Amino acid sequence: MKDEIKQRIQAVLRFLSGEKPESICASMGRSRSWLYKWISRYDEKNSSWCENRPTVLSHATNRTPLEIEEITKMIRLNLYNQDLFCGAQAILWELEDLGIKPLPSLRTINRILSRNELTHRRTGKYEPKGTPYPKLPAFLPNQTHQMDMVGPCYLTGPIRFYGLNTIDAATARCGLHSSPSKSGEDILDGTWAIWTRLGIPDNLQVDNALSFFGSPKYPRATSQFIRLCLHHGVELWFVPMSEPWRNGLIEQFNDHYQQKFLNKVIMTTAEELRVGTLAFEQRHNSKYRYSKLGGKTPLKALAATQAQLRFPNHEEVPRQRLEKPEVGRYHLVRLIRSDLKLNIFGEQFSVPPELKLEYVVATIDVKEQRLKLFLDKTQVDEFAYRMR
Template sequence: MKEEEKQRILAVRRFFAGEKPDSICSSLGRSRPWLYKWIRRHSDHEDGWFSSLPKRPVHTANRTPFEIEEIVKLVRLNLYNQDLFCGAQAIRWELEDLGVSPLPSLRTINRILKRNDLTHRRTGKYEPKGTPYPKLPSLLPNQTHQMDMVGPCYLTGPIRFYGINVIDTATARCGLHSSLSKSGQDVLDGLWAIWLRLGIPDNLQVDNAMSFLGSPRFPRAVSQFVRLCLLHDVEPWFVPMAEPWRNGIIEKFNDHYQQKFLSKVTMTTTDELAAGTMTFELRHNSSYRYSKLGGKTPIKALSASKATLKFPNPDDKPQLRLEKPEAGRYHFVRLIRSDLRLNILGELFPVPPELKLEYVVATIDVKEQKLKLYLGKTQVDEFDYKIR
């Protein structure tokens, strides 16, 4: 038994033996409230009345309710089992859609996940092979956009559509446009509508879809997509063939777009599709928080950057056919294989042996009518390239 507990028992015994409280307190160096506290505890006939009670409150005012914590755990497990995003942001969106109240903050959800050992990640993440790969700048808003076309997708009914998705790699702002086809004009309309909201980028990275490149029958003809870019001082970048992960930011966003929009919202008409697309874009840009942005939303990140964006003139909406540009550059990133051939839209160009198994940038300079080959920042070769 602790010394303090012995003192409490002795004090109470002396009191019930008839000794005056002042005498007891004076001899023990205690106050009268202290003595009366232990007399009261003794009188309540509690077992172990002389022992100290825990000082921690029975109910913590800011503790997340048990029911909310259980819902967070169940939602996380459900998303994980469906092979969907299952981080704190995805969970919070799911809780918001379910109407859960009070809605926990991202910080609270992260604490719940950590407390319940639910922070492990899936395996199978892409690991770089060590070959240097050209990277585009993404420090400031609109330095680089990534773009992709998703589809075909289907409304509830026979209507088929394609999603044109763009994301700013610096601020994670997204721009969305839903189109009934992937024709040249629809791609121009979609990109133009997105530029009106996001602004015009310096670089635009895409894959090698015909909607962006044009017909392979005419490899040196400048596609309408490229023409629109060059006419507004945007440099298109085409990632290597069959390497979609090089456009990784937009590819990851596409999964989010599928999970949180297409699979969630029931739409039966093109009007509902247009409204739903804009609602999702606004919701993402104004409320989705990214760890790479320090917990900011895309809109907050843009505001914090204090950047001045460039927007197109709404009255200059592009129409097929756009005029052939007289200047500008567009780029192809390609891996040089053991045959030492550079493949640009089906045309083969010989390259030096030192480029074997290296990623190079093939830049078409419209003004000079040249195809320039770069390894890193060093130009290693050049070819005449008359565009049509």
């Protein structure tokens, strides 16, 4: 028993000195629930805090056990101090991973946070600067998806991989795919696999990574990714360069993906990665609750809309090389700076002075072979754009 007490004291002191809970538990062979239990009991004014307490039956059968409440508080503080998601949903996932029983509801966790004044939100949220920005509609399922490539990431081994992550802006459903590279073929395979589960979107928003648009050496040569979208009636939107927050939903989800999946699930093989990725996708879509969805999970939000989704034909799995499309259009949102230049994947076009410091939409019309420039849905200029 003395060794047990010494271990409790040592664990708490290491935590108070700033050591991460994961490191403490790994070195001592203990669970995080054990660590949080003794952290919650620590009292510098009472030397008996580390000793066992007699079991006392509670008369309030509907009250959350004190120990679970203390663990909830410590988890919230630990997540907040690491600059991670620290809301009720994130805490519930932590409690679930720790094997805490009975597991409190989201409402109970919110009550615990509220009565302990642990509802403070971080500052620093992006505030618009006043220049109007063209936003895509996100009222119906698959009206707009946001996609991003994460990586390179590494498994224990090590095995290097890239994560292609997608989120539906209306329902917050996610689609994930892990691949060994970010080549054009892997992008096609990943996008196709995600569409078979989420459905095909009307609009797909991405950043300006080479994996998506191709090569700056040949800006008018449509990449295989652009061709895939055009062949399936998807309008592709490239956000302004150096403005990742314009793809804010998927950027925020990537943090969640890193925190709740890559940092917590031990995987050593490509097959474990594949299975784990699909399991995390299903867990998120079926269990994660969003306040913007009225407390519904993404799948519940989808069911409530009764929307009819469009899925790809399994007989049309894309193979390199896709034919050059004859119709369709894709868009680039760009901020026109003081040099009055429009940058289309490295190619420069001069624009009128009245567009200075305005966000414009440059639409490439494949059928007409024209580049059309729009400001607030009004066409303000047009260029010949012969595609390769």
